[in-house]
Amino acid sequence: EFTLKNGSKGVFASDEQKTKAFESTNYTATFIDEPIRRTSFQGIRRGSIDQLAPIALTFTPVGAYAAWMFRDLYQTGMRLDQTEIDVFNISIYDNPYLSPDAIAHFAKDPSMTEVEREARLYGKFRHLVDRIYPNFDEDVHIVPGFTPPPDWLHGMVVDPHSVRPWFVAYFAVNPRG
Numbered sequence: 001e002f003t004l005k006n007g008s009k010g011v012f013a014s015d016e017q018k019t020k021a022f023e024s025t026n027y028t029a030t031f032i033d034e035p036i037r038r039t040s041f042q043g044i045r046r047g048s049i050d051q052l053a054p055i056a057l058t059f060t061p062v063g064a065y066a067a068w069m070f071r072d073l074y075q076t077g078m079r080l081d082q083t084e085i086d087v088f089n090i091s092i093y094d095n096p097y098l099s100p101d102a103i104a105h106f107a108k109d110p111s112m113t114e115v116e117r118e119a120r121l122y123g124k125f126r127h128l129v130d131r132i133y134p135n136f137d138e139d140v141h142i143v144p145g146f147t148p149p150p151d152w153l154h155g156m157v158v159d160p161h162s163v164r165p166w167f168v169a170y171f172a173v174n175p176r177g
Contacts, residue, residue, distance in 0.1 A: 148172035
């Protein structure tokens with residue numbers, strides 16, 4: 001946290017904080033760098049309402065949180081009738097402070113897949129290209145660990161394999177299915 005001479009305050013926060021850290025706040029303006037959890041964004045959005053505070057995001061569209069940002073923000077902003085979200089696609093080649101040699105060196109990184117290269121060089125959303133379950137959403141499909149009640153249906157499936165380790169999944173189904 002810092003305070004400027006004119007009394008304005010700035011606060012640095014991290015998406016590694018608990019989601020509730022973003023609730024019960026009041027923002028004048030917010031800048032978000034890199035994809036964040038949807039729940040964190042919702043807390044920030046709620047804290048921006050009373051002052052109509054602008055929220056600016058800059059990020060490379062990679063990682064688990066890029067999916068909801070693509071679906072709920074980017075695609076919405078790309079609609080012609082949308083007035084609240086402005087979308088700008090910028091490539092690494094648009095950065096006047098990077099030399100062509102530095103960009104070429106980065107682009108040739110052998111550890112980057114083609115999918116990642118498209119995202120990192122051109123800012124293209126490629127988060128669904130190599131996902132088995134493209135609709136998977138951590139906020140919806142992952143629940144905190146708990147012991148299922150004994151009256152639920154309990155089960156286990158095993159996928160044996162001769163080359164890779166076996167895969168074992170345990171599951172429980174509540175009475176409502």
